[in-house]
């Protein structure tokens with residue numbers, strides 16, 4: 001209890017809390033305490049918690065100002081935060097007090113927490129990783145800030161039509177006022193677009209960029225409390241606003257029309273999160289988002305640095321900037337522009353600073369996901385930056401040519417510019433050469449980065465720059481908050497305070513001996529069961545569907561994508577259904593009932609992914625309505641997947657599926673969340689699955705499928721020596737034919753999806769189907785032995801310590817950023 005007193009902003013008692021909540025009802029919400037509803041109670045409670053956070057936030061910033069440590073900045077276009085209230089209460093150590101406080105006022109804390117809307121400013125893994133890293137940065141007391149965009153609309157809401165089509169609706173998450181942000185109307189920067197860049201003729205390399213459009217960036221600050229610490233870091237999100245009357249002066253006559261066009265208007269820039277992951281289209285508005293955000297963030301970082309009155313050469317001694325994928329890569333030419341055009345440094349001085357400041361994390365090797373920007377678009381929107389990119393390229397290729405004289409193919413491969421109609425700038429190459437370190441997000445993925453997309457760069461610059469930081473997850477949200485009963489059992493069993501093991505997750509190993517204790521196993525299994533019932537109740541209340549809870553819960557939740565192979569899963573479900581249909585009652589009696597859950601969004605323009613959803617929904621209708629099978633197999637597609645839905649699904653899972661084609665999933669992070677909650681993993685030998693198996697033991701995971709080195713050869717075979725699917729994989733061919741013959745709907749709508757498999761089968765479903773079905777059978781068999789299964793579950797949780805995002809963020813801090821914990825009393 002002593003640790004709590006030190007971190008509460010205002011050190012509140014239950015009495016203080018009720019007073020403060022009532023006060024906010026009356027003064028902030030201007031309502032009467034006697035007729036407040038759950039939403040009002042949520043808002044008032046949130047405002048009261050915010051008062052606590054503010055005290056710590058102010059002290060944290062003051063501490064940094066006094067001590068002037070080197071700081072790190074995490075630049076991410078996505079922060080998938082989810083809900084805040086429960087997490088803030090946990091981190092402040094005020095959960096019990098607020099529970100009692102609101103109860104005194106006649107409310108239940110669960111109902112209040114449930115009123116909060118998710119902050120869904122991200123697509124998936126990359127955005128949620130950024131959110132976990134901020135939590136860990138504050139929890140380990142690192143001077144780490146986030147910079148992002150304050151989208152007016154987050155990731156779209158997903159609706160499923162009766163026919164099974166995904167429909168998209170906007171996510172107006174700011175419609176109720178957001179108690180978690182602090183508008184900073186005094187922190188603003190003017191950001192230029194378009195115009196002209198004139199190089200000077202004095203040999204200095206400087207240029208003057210003028211004209212065009214100027215847009216104002218306004219800061220909104222989000223407080224990020226650490227768990228069990230006073231450190232409360234900042235996430236600064238930028239909103240775009242027009243300069244109003246003033247900007248007309250800066251427009252050329254020729255640009256005037258563009259200025260009043262709505263797609264070009266200033267507030268469009270931060271209006272909506274782009275909902276596609278893993279495909280990059282050269283959209284002008286997306287480019288403007290990227291520049292708006294990187295330019296505002298760098299101006300802010302530069303202003304903070306300059307307040308210290310240090311020479312610019314010391315910039316990298318005080319500033320480290322992590323680029324979350326290539327999305328913020330324009331920060332590299334932008335810092336060059338500031339240093340050369342505004343600060344009068346020479347090119348070499350500027351380049352030395354830049355290449356010691358930035359660090360680049362790659363999250364994918366899929367070719368369609370690698371960002372490229374058309375040169376004509378860059379020239380139009382950011383003329384000065386294009387000049388700088390060309391200069392970087394020139395000096396870089398001169399150095400390459402010096403090391404490999406006459407190797408023109410190598411120069412073409414390594415160039416920042418890809419030839420073609422139009423020419424394009426390769427952002428991953430720019431991010432790599434402009435950074436001090438480059439990393440992938442799991443061992444296998446980092447190897448693939450080094451041996452495929454950046455192979456030439458490793459050869460040229462040396463291996464030591466190209467490294468790995470395996471992803472992690474925050475155990476606060478992804479164990480204690482989402483699975484409070486399991487957390488309490490762990491605390492009791494380890495006999496250490498939870499604020500100790502939640503910050504030193506390797507202590508979970510202390511559970512290992514208890515796997516042999518029958519009473520402990522019973523308690524462990526009972527919690528899993530109650531989590532299943534909690535999920536079933538949620539499905540009942542939100543969708544009106546009755547889920548049986550005496551079955552194995554089998555879960556696949558992630559963005560819908562061909563490489564993640566939800567199609568393999570649904571074809572496996574159909575295979576199971578067809579098998580059940582021909583079983584005798586005696587055979588069926590031996591079958592373990594299974595409930596299969598899917599959830600995930602498809603990018604709105606991703607036709608094949610949307611068809612996959614449609615197939616799942618329509619298969620569910622048939623299976624759930626079939627009296628022959630419904631006692632043995634149920635199937636649900638849960639709409640509108642979100643962080644909050646994940647928090648209910650993950651603790652309820654017995655087995656989860658992470659079945660990407662080997663070499664395609666960079667890491668995965670939900671795999672870690674399931675295993676931390678005692679769910680077993682069914683997966684391919686891919687991404688972080690491999691490291692999870694290393695930690696928990698291969699006997700506790702179910703692996704199947706071809707390995708990464710085989711993938712290229714198999715694809716080659718598909719193209720040049722195709723074997724008819726009936727011959728290669730009769731079981732799969734049968735499933736496809738059943739779909740075609742109308743078992744799940746009578747028209748030909750699924751043919752384009754089925755043809756991706758029948759034709760070149762790029763993601764190798766036909767190569768992995770048989771071993772997938774065999775792995776599913778092994779899962780069934782293992783589940784028959786309940787005691788052994790529970791042991792596996794316990795041992796899995798016990799060995800997941802490595803995957804805490806505290807470990808990951810400390811690796812970044814120590815081996816890349818060179819920053820240190822900076823606590824205060």
Ligand code: 26Q
Nearest residue numbers: 125126276277278280363441665666667668669
């Ligand atoms: C790019 C250009 C234009 C518009 C959008 C994008 C874009 C947006 C989001 C491209 C990619 C993303 C998101 C990628 C992502 O979430 N990657 C995942 O990152 C996780 C964290 O490292 C990994 O665990 C996953 O394996 C990886 O797929």
